[in-house]
Amino acid sequence: MVNPIVIIGITLASAFFIGILQAYAKVWARVIFILTLVFDLLASGIVFYGFLSGELARPISVKIGGFPPPIGINLLVGKAEAAMAVLIFSVAFLGAIHWFVKGLPQPEGKAMVLFLLLSLGATGITFTGDFFNLFVFIEITSIAAYGLVASSRTKGALEAAFKYMVVGSISSTFILLGVVFLYKATGSLNMMDIAGKLLGGISSAVLALITLLILSGLLVELEVFPINGWALDVYQGADPVVVALLAGAAVKAFYLVFLKTAGFLPLSSFFSLALIFGGSTYLAGQFFAWRQRDVRRLFGYSSVAQLGLLILAAGFFLNSALASQSRLMIGAAIVLLIFNHSFAKTSLFLLADNVKGSNVEDWAGTLRGNPLFAFSFTSSVFSIAGIPPMAGFWAKVLLIFAIPRQYSWAVALILIGALAEVVYYFHLYRVASQGEGKEAGGNLFSPFVSSLLLVVSVPMVWGIFSRKLSIPLNGQVLLLLGISLGIYLLGFSRPLQWLGSLATLGYGIYVLLPHFKPDLSGFFLALVLFGGGALLIATYPGSKKLPSTFYPAYLVVVFSMAGVVLSSTWLSLFVFWEVMTWSSFLLINMGEGKKAAWLYAIFSAAGAYAMLGGIYLLPSLRIGVGKVPGLLPAVLISLAFLVKMATAPLHIWARDAYGESAHQFTPLLSGIMSKMGVFGTALVVVYILGVSSNPVFRYFLGWLGVLTAFFMTLLAVFQDDLKKLLAYSSVAQVGYILLGVALGTPLGWSASLYHTVNHFFFKALLFVAAAGIIYRVGTSYLPQMGGLIRRMPLTFFATLLAIISLAGIPPLSGFAGKWLLYSALIEKGWIFITVVAFLASTLAFLYCFKILHSVFLGQLQEENFNVKEVPLTVALVEVLLLLPLIILGAFPRLLLDPIDKVLSSLPGLSPAPIHYGRVMGAVTKLGHWNALFLMVFFAGSFLIALVFFAITSARIRKVGQLDVGYSGEVPRSAEDLHFGYGLYEHFRKAVGWLIYPLVTKVWKGIYEGINALAEMGRRIYTGDVNTYAAYVIALSIIILYIFSGVK
Amino acid sequence: MDKKNYFLDEKPEKLTYGGVFRKIDDWARARSLWVVAYGTGCGSIELRPTFTSRFDAERLGMRMVGTPRQADVLIISGYLTVKTLKRVIRVYEQMQSPKYVVALGACPINGGMYYDSYNAINQLDLYLPVDVWITGCMPRPEAILAGFKRLQELIDSGRADGWKKYIENLDWYRENQRKIIKNWKMPNYNW
């Protein structure tokens, strides 16, 4: 076993030697530098392994010079210390490698020496068991850091170093004062001694004074708000490697000391200190970053926020009033947070070094240039933002669920901060992933390795924590998710990826076959798997444009949806929900939309965090356990689902996300993914609200659904982009489904579930057809199409049937949903909602005609003269999807019978009161409708009329497309004749005021308001060293005054 | 511009006129004359009183329609210039058979007061088959009604067959038309 002193000694010695060797043999200096770091890493690794394997049961205590502790200096290395050392040296090692790849800063000898000293100092801070020794190491660290920062050849580095130095000196002074008082009071400097024996002897006021002195010194180093201005300057100005080491590792060492020292303080004082400083730092960091345009400073804000979170967690961790189980969980969360943050930040700062220019806009296109860059960036950002499957996600979940109920405001705070984090990180992500591909610099080894560490840790972390939290994640689904990611490896050939995906999906269906039971999850599982499979077939044609990540992401979406519906606890639902959200985020981001994916990310994150908050409030995590008193959890959990359904007023992401996402993905997004919201709402209504209770809330949901339907329909009418029109239409239809669910009657649920499936058929068909059309025509702008029926008869026919079904016109399948819904509404007696629903579905005819006319009818534009029918796979899927429309139109019972079974499996619901009797349709108490008769009647009389017409008609000549009675003129071009632009302009005159973009403006106002606040808050950091110093002193005094208890 | 598919470039078929229902057909056609509301010359001002309350052509079963596709009767209401003739030909050919032409006033007959004009045509029947001529400059609505009455009789007795003549002698008509329309920028067959 390695003696920890060796690490320090060797490092110190080699730092000394490098200084000398530098003058004579530069190469040897470098070799020794790197060898030292390797040795340190190995040595600390061995120690840590010793602890892990149980070989070392107790902390190693090293007595330097053989003196016993109170007199001699003492190193105390436990599990945590060893782990911290490993962390420090890995970051240092990665940074060093980065330096070697990129070229060492000049003068390189001094840089290497200072770098070694910095890592050594940080390790020393971690290891030491002696207060004065701690001060010494802090000084070593600080001085090395000043030197390194000052020697960085970047703009503002010198100034930053100076600020750092001034503030750091004040902090050191505080610590030194504290140590002096401590020695005076106890006569010892050894931590163990003080903690063990001597504390009882001194008055609590003095002890508090001492601790607060030390703590406020440390708080400066821990960059709490508002005394962290210097840190931001350092992060912005210094060499990225140095910053990585500082932010990634050195600060964590301070944090460890903070944890160790904090125990001396009376609990309540420390607890509120940690909460106040942690919380404010966290929020301030997250929100101030919104306005930040300099990327490295943005990362700085993020680091500060993470430290704030850690301090907050420390407050709970050290609170002995909490159950030991929760404290254990918080401890685990802290470990995860540190690990996660260190490597992610290292990776991000080193990546920032590879990008020319410091602004956010300079990152444009960097993700497209280099897959390694993209990988590192994506995984780091996902880690930091706490997105599953990364470790950061578990850290957040653990932390939240360990916090007891009376501190639920802390949970809210954490969630709000996490949301704010999503906003700015994904803004950066959006910028980086769009625009022209830009080759980022080649120094990607270190960032890649550190993000690889993050990714590699995922299975382990999941393995440990899902068990620890007792979340039974469905193993089969996890396996399938793993396989899906493997599809990425087939990236060299899209057809192969396609085939592989199909095979995977088939395998998935085979594996999950036992779950196809007649209950709610089985119902939705069938929709997800079969629907996803069918739509997968149609993804083939766009292979040229598809990124290689498309198929893995697609499969992950599908299987995570399967995970969602198969979840037995709310938390596992949440996990899969997040996986689904973020994989779909990637897919949406593949499209052309500038802000689409970002908006989607923000809204989804907001919904998801609200859901997490709601789950936190639930008494039991299991789905299906009784009702919950109070509406709050239900409302919070529903928010996530409402976001996914894009219910007004949460809809503003939908238009662009649907409209701009990858064409091959939109059918899935609209057809199935929005239905996950339905599934979730159904769960909420059945299991949390109770089907027959909370009528007011359900009435409110009903209005939400019907108003969504109404307004989205109206917006669709005036939309001129094919996919965006369909997007609004999709959202509106889901509004009907929500309405049915909100009804809470068997008939309403029948309507909803029927419409869920049916909406999948026709909307997926429409989106698939749209994808095919856009692929052929090259635009999705409606006025530029027209007359395509002459080129795409099959697609026209399919679209026509889908539209008839969408409009709910008998005899096709769409009508059944409408009929059931209205019957349910009238039966329930929601009169006003009924009227609005009717009106909305009438308005739907307007855009239905718009789709058919603008795309297929009217004049064929010249530039589309040589357009061909959609590709074969798309045509195949079209046929596949239109058959059910006809079959269900004649035999709706094929679907209604399974739905009855589903309904009888749910508590509080029973099969819908429909009698089938002799009619092939449905009879309720209210009315009746005979589907088969209508179909037969329609088909029969249509055929008769057609035959009669064909026999008796005049001689019919088929004329060309410009042969119209046009006031005797000869039309010059199809474009002159085609009525495409402003199709409903006259209608807009009548009802245009209804679509005033109020909601968008409100959301925008909120966003800009927060931005303005952040801008105001950011003014605290004047950039002036005097101010910073004054802040530090003032804050320390306030801390002493408030928390010491000395009056 | 690729004209392919834009216009039907195909000669009209020769139509037979007869069948079991011929009597009923003629009877019905005579009593249901739909007039394309296309004012070619000054005479169209006379058509408004003809069709409204004062003279009420509707009692003869006549109606104005706004599209040549649904019309049976094309009224050439006065002088025709070369420029108008082009449009008239197109409108006439876009009407569905059986179809009739009524020429109003002196100008279509012999040029009328514009006989020496550089752009008014002198004889309409060189270019289109005229079923009924109504003289006058301009004819009063009473005369127009009388003309329609005459047209009805002609149809009823099966003698209004200008549309057949036009198809049969299309080459001759085309030759005349092309003689004065130098730059034939129309599709050959305007169906």
Next chain:
Amino acid sequence: MEILERLRERFEVLEEKVQRDDLIFVGTTGKNLIPMLVYLKEYEGFKTLVMISCVDWIEEGKFQLSYNLWAPKQKKNIIVKVFIDRKQPNFTTIYRIWPQAEVYEREIHEMFGVNFEGNPTQGEELILEDWDDIPPMRRDFDTLKYSMEKFGERAPKSRINIRREISEQYDEWRRK
């Protein structure tokens, strides 16, 4: 008339005639036309160009162009006449002063063959389509001959019978 004096001071005035209180004729040379029009528009309040017309003085070998202006405030018309050579009927456009002049000039070009240099749409068909002879409003154009050649003789006598038939029919119908 004061306005005539002012014009005389500034431009070469070839002929002048006061028709009524509110209608004045002024003749000028081609060179003076545009300055005079600009002057009238900017300083005398003749903001509106009512029309441009052309007269063919075949005997004198000249085209007369008349620019009819209207001053809305004073409620006065002024007609500026200018003569150009009939053999080389080239003149300059005034569409930069009044954009609506473009159409008048286009029509005059079509009907008289006067060439307005600088008019952007000159030469495009306005009224005549596919014209194939000398401009029809020129007095040396024989319209009867042209009409007979192109549109044939007036209709034969035989058609009068039909006419009579119709009038008889009409009488009969009135009597009923």
Next chain:
Amino acid sequence: MWSKIFYAFLTLLGGIAYGLLLGGISRKITARMQNRRGPTVWQNFIDLWKLFRKKTAVSHGVMFYLAPMFRLVGGAGTFLLVPIVIDSPYLSNFSFGGDLIVIMYFMVLGCLGMALGAAESGHPHAPIGVTRGLSQMAGYELPFVISVVVLMIADKTATVEGIVRAQQGGILHWHLFTHPFAAAAAFISLLGMMTSYPFQVVLAPQEIAVGPPTEYSSTFLSYMFSGRSVFAMAKYLLFMDLFLGGAGSLLEAFAKTFLVFLWPLFITNVFPRFRLEQSVRFFWTWPTFIGLVDLLRISLMR
């Protein structure tokens, strides 16, 4: 079953004939109101025959070809779904096929087919007319739906028969009198449905000449013609069943549909025309508010 089909066929023919006749009567009445003689009441039959027997026709494509069938079948279907004489085995037609909701949606089928065919003709007036028609439909649908919902809630049934049965027992049981505001709203929206004159925006002779069927001719047009007349009949019948207490005998049906038919006719002859946006605004305000009175009453009394 077969006899049912046979009777339905007969009824359909009768419906078309009666619709055409009513059209003729309306032309006659209009003419008399304008102080002129007008065509014979059989004029529409003559027009139909003429159109049907025209020699040539043009087609612009498949949808153009099929649209008249859609129109006819849609009209006929709607007509047959509405019972004429309530308990008669022969004249209740196919009312077992669906209730009021079905009828309201089946109405759209014909319009949709027509719209598609018209749009395929490539004539710009056709889609203009269609979009105007659809916009107007969005307008009149609101008051109509309000009154229909009032009836359905009041009678606790969505079937036409049920609504008719609820009105039996004297003239004062008619919904026209029991729910006067709903009836008023519905009858105003009937003006929109029939595109009577203040709301004549679809065919709009002054602006877009013929509107959607601009390119339709000959046999095509004859199909549309009969489809339109049977569709109008269906609407008259529906209003008769909803508000005038249905019919106990064929004679009563004739009389009542004639009453319904007279209402838009009289309005149409004395009014000038709205622009489209005025029309939609009108429908969304006055008749809607009128209908809301009954809707509120129903929802409070329930």
